[in-house]
Amino acid sequence: MTTFRLTLEYDGANFDGWQVQAAGSRTIQGCLEDAVERVCGQRVRVEGSGRTDAGVHALGQVASLRVESRLDAPALLRALNGVLPADVAVLGAAVAAGDFHARHDACAKLYSYRIWNGATRSPLRAARSHWVAPALDLTAMRAAALNFCGRHDFASLQAAGSDVVQTERTLHRLELAGESRGEIEIQVEGDGFLRHMVRNLTGTLIEVGLGRRAADSIPELLERRDRRLAGPTAPAQGLTLIWVSY
Amino acid sequence: MTTFRLTLEYDGANFDGWQVQAAGSRTIQGCLEDAVERVCGQRVRVEGSGRTDAGVHALGQVASLRVESRLDAPALLRALNGVLPADVAVLGAAVAAGDFHARHDACAKLYSYRIWNGATRSPLRAARSHWVAPALDLTAMRAAALNFCGRHDFASLQAAGSDVVQTERTLHRLELAGESRGEIEIQVEGDGFLRHMVRNLTGTLIEVGLGRRAADSIPELLERRDRRLAGPTAPAQGLTLIWVSY
Numbered sequence: 001m002t003t004f005r006l007t008l009e010y011d012g013a014n015f016d017g018w019q020v021q022a023a024g025s026r027t028i029q030g031c032l033e034d035a036v037e038r039v040c041g042q043r044v045r046v047e048g049s050g051r052t053d054a055g056v057h058a059l060g061q062v063a064s065l066r067v068e069s070r071l072d073a074p075a076l077l078r079a080l081n082g083v084l085p086a087d088v089a090v091l092g093a094a095v096a097a098g099d100f101h102a103r104h105d106a107c108a109k110l111y112s113y114r115i116w117n118g119a120t121r122s123p124l125r126a127a128r129s130h131w132v133a134p135a136l137d138l139t140a141m142r143a144a145a146l147n148f149c150g151r152h153d154f155a156s157l158q159a160a161g162s163d164v165v166q167t168e169r170t171l172h173r174l175e176l177a178g179e180s181r182g183e184i185e186i187q188v189e190g191d192g193f194l195r196h197m198v199r200n201l202t203g204t205l206i207e208v209g210l211g212r213r214a215a216d217s218i219p220e221l222l223e224r225r226d227r228r229l230a231g232p233t234a235p236a237q238g239l240t241l242i243w244v245s246y
Numbered sequence: 247m248t249t250f251r252l253t254l255e256y257d258g259a260n261f262d263g264w265q266v267q268a269a270g271s272r273t274i275q276g277c278l279e280d281a282v283e284r285v286c287g288q289r290v291r292v293e294g295s296g297r298t299d300a301g302v303h304a305l306g307q308v309a310s311l312r313v314e315s316r317l318d319a320p321a322l323l324r325a326l327n328g329v330l331p332a333d334v335a336v337l338g339a340a341v342a343a344g345d346f347h348a349r350h351d352a353c354a355k356l357y358s359y360r361i362w363n364g365a366t367r368s369p370l371r372a373a374r375s376h377w378v379a380p381a382l383d384l385t386a387m388r389a390a391a392l393n394f395c396g397r398h399d400f401a402s403l404q405a406a407g408s409d410v411v412q413t414e415r416t417l418h419r420l421e422l423a424g425e426s427r428g429e430i431e432i433q434v435e436g437d438g439f440l441r442h443m444v445r446n447l448t449g450t451l452i453e454v455g456l457g458r459r460a461a462d463s464i465p466e467l468l469e470r471r472d473r474r475l476a477g478p479t480a481p482a483q484g485l486t487l488i489w490v491s492y
Contacts, residue, residue: 011369057370077366087369120323123257123333124303124486127373240370 001066003100004076006046007092008032008061012236013127014087017054018061028052031088032063032080039079040069049106049244050193055236057128060091060243064102102244108172108191110242113202113234115184125183130202130238135180136209144208145174145186147218148201155225157204159196159233167194167225176205187242196233203231247312249346250322252292253338254278254307258482259373260333263300264307274298277334278309278326285325286315295352295490296439301482303374306337306489310348348490354418354437356488359448359480361430371429376448376484381426382455390454391420391432393464394447401471403450405442405479413440413471422451433488442479449477 008028016025020033032046049062071079077093084090114129116122117136125131148171155167171190178184186205188198204221207213213231221229254274262271266279278292292311298304317325323339330336360375362368363382371377394417401413417436424430432451434444450467453459459477467475 009369011372059370081366086367086372089367089369091364091366118337120327120337121332121335123255123335124305124374126257126332128370 001068001098003064003066003096003098004073005094005096005100005102006032006063006065006077006080006090008058008063008088009091010058010061010088011127012052012055012057015054017056018048018051028058028061028088029063031085032065035080035083036065036067038083039071039076040067042067042069047102049102049109050241052241053196053199053236053239056239056241057237058241061241062102062106062244062246064096064100066098100246105246106192106244108189108245109193110187110189111193111198112240112242113186113188113198114238114240115178115186115202115206117178117181117184119181127237128240129183130235132206132209134210136184136206137211138176138178138180138184138209140211140215141205141209142176143215144205144213144218145176147216147222148174152222153225154194154197154222156221156227156230157197157200158194158227159200160227162195164194169193169197174201198239199234199236200227200230200232202234202238205231206234207231247314247344249310249312249342249344250319251340251342251346251348252278252309252311252323252326252336254304254309254334255337256304256307256334257373258298258301258303261300263302264294264297274304274307274334275309277331278311281326281329282311282313284329285317285322286313288313288315293348295348295355296487298487299442299445299482299485302485302487303483304487307487308348308352308490308492310342310346312344346492351492352438352490354435354491355439356433356435357439357444358486358488359432359434359444360484360486361424361432361448361452363424363427363430365427373483374486375429376481378452378455380456382430382452383457384422384424384426384430384455386457386461387451387455388422389461390451390459390464391422393462393468394420398468399471400440400443400468402467402473402476403443403446404440404473405446406473408441410440415439415443420447444485445480445482446473446476446478448480448484451477452480453477 173189419435
């Protein structure tokens with residue numbers, strides 16, 4: 001058995017997210033397991049660093065798998081890309097330590113969330129960003145963002161109904177690039193993320209940018225640990241997993 | 247009657263190009279004429295600055311129309327965006343001089359052609375760029391590009407079968423940004439373009455970048471006025487019309 005580490009890019013638009021679900025759903029994990037089975041003749045589990053939601057993209061998702069194969073890593077990469085559908089590709093493949101696990105061993109991740117802040121909708125940006133028409137106050141959003149950085153209990157930003165108990169996470173970096181009335185990119189780097197955390201954080205920052213919420217209200221929001229107090233979940237198509245570090 | 251000038255953005259992927267054709271084809275011009283008819287109650291011709299091919303995108307196409315309407319320009323913009331399909335939008339609308347014509351009056355245009363020069367295909371870039379796997383020699387491509395700048399007869403780069411007789415055009419600028427093994431953008435600004443000219447020029451530059459054609463072979467290529475001597479037509483999805491000036 002060989003353990004491989006794969007780096008993956010995918011366009012999430014036509015996937016029901018990462019994780020294999022009920023029959024009939026189209027998932028990235030399912031496509032990869034199908035591809036590995038075709039190439040290696042063996043059905044094995046492909047573990048991702050995390051379960052991206054339906055519609056979320058990745059430029060550098062990492063996955064691990066253990067499989068009996070005569071292929072070396074470059075040959076596995078070529079073979080998988082030959083059978084995978086057009087909206088998912090293997091960018092890199094390497095032999096990893098036998099016990100390497102893409103989720104358990106992940107140290108940090110970077111996500112990018114894109115907002116199109118133009119006055120009119122943008123057909124060329126629609127598939128990869130969230131359109132917010134009123135001009136956003138980036139200065140207020142940047143001030144609010146500082147309050148999320150560092151180690152905090154992010155229970156207020158966790159998807160309603162999640163049963164994760166340990167909700168403390170550390171955000172190493174939360175930056176807003178771009179400008180009002182243009183393309184805005186929020187980059188969030190942290191040691192781990194709760195379900196919907198980046199999208200709920202983005203929805204909350206947008207409320208600040210629209211003047212509906214004060215930048216200095218964030219510490220209390222975090223303290224209250226109540227999902228109902230945060231902003232709405234920003235739509236999936238704006239979110240891309242950029243890299244995972246180990 | 248009022249003459250309006252519209253600035254348009256569209257994702258060309260699901261259009262059979264700009265120009266209204268046989269029944270059953272889906273064109274940007276057709277969608278706009280339908281939208282104007284719904285909003286103004288009158289079927290009129292919408293003229294574009296040029297006829298983008300099937301699959302070509304626009305970030306700043308310009309169109310003109312003359313119509314009987316009680317709407318002012320901002321109201322027309324909002325009304326059209328309310329009825330247009332998601333892959334085309336009006337970014338700007340203004341009342342123009344009565345005889346303004348988007349094609350006849352155009353002075354210059356800027357096109358962008360994007361190449362993804364990664365070793366593996368890129369699902370997130372596929373819809374908007376052309377994948378070239380071998381590393382491209384950008385230095386040679388830039389040297390070749392200089393030979394296209396200025397006033398030349400571009401008959402060699404015109405789509406086979408075109409009946410345009412006056413094939414001289416002036417390229418004001420032809421720049422390659424980016425780097426080998428990454429995203430490359432070719433920007434071409436000129437006073438006018440023959441059918442397929444930017445895509446044939448790009449296909450020719452790619453041959454130079456792959457070492458299949460010498461950078462200094464371009465003057466002779468232009469002199470010969472023979473389409474068969476130029477490179478293949480680069481695929482439509484990499485091309486975007488950025489702006490038109492008047």
